[in-house]
Amino acid sequence: MDADLFKALGDATRRTILDELVERDGQTLFEICGRLTMKHGLTSSRQAISQHLAVLEEAGLVHTRREGRYKFHHVDTSPLRAIVERWPIDAEEADS
Amino acid sequence: MDADLFKALGDATRRTILDELVERDGQTLFEICGRLTMKHGLTSSRQAISQHLAVLEEAGLVHTRREGRYKFHHVDTSPLRAIVERWPIDAEEADS
DNA sequence: TTTATACGCAAGCGGCGACTTGCCTGTCAA
DNA sequence: TTGACAGGCAAGTCGCCGCTTGCGTATAAA
16 A cells, blocks of 8 residues: 555655755754754654654655664655656646 | 645545546546445545545645536646655665 | 663654534526 | 435544653663
């Protein structure tokens, strides 16, 4: 089921996390927390972000790599391909 | 905000409705209800589907056209383009 | 061996969203 | 005009999700 994918994309904080990881791949949890606070004005706690990352990982949008006490997070946008393959995007007619 | 878009895609029933409308565009509410029950085994009530269609319309994924007492629903997949534009889909590395 | 750092686990709370229920409006046929 | 048909509105219920809180584990520095 691709339910995990759409569930992951359903939250604004998770989408911002994806933005951050696309801009700078391979961050740790604390780095992501810091950047979300600084650049995006988010106030979420570490645990909240950790849970968000777990959801993103379930959806296959984020892969993790352990190294000592650090855990690096890497984006993988390829699951998004399922979306455009499911509903082909037609050429646009401008809004009326 | 594209929050409406992701919110709309967040529900499995709404995604099935999109499937149905892509396969057969311009259906009325009752037609959609019937097809969801027949082909997809969904048991949602008419009001539930109506609310789903309202969400899809808010997201710009469905446009409606009134004709007498009928209301025809048309798909518009173009809002999905925002997704692939926001997070470019990279060429795939197969899973380990 | 202590102490700090980076992260994990799990229970609990609050709010939002999906769905139902009941009734109402508008259109068309008989 | 009466009735059936297609759809709309609004309040209420209930489960899930995002978040907090508190504690626990593992790695590395002092």
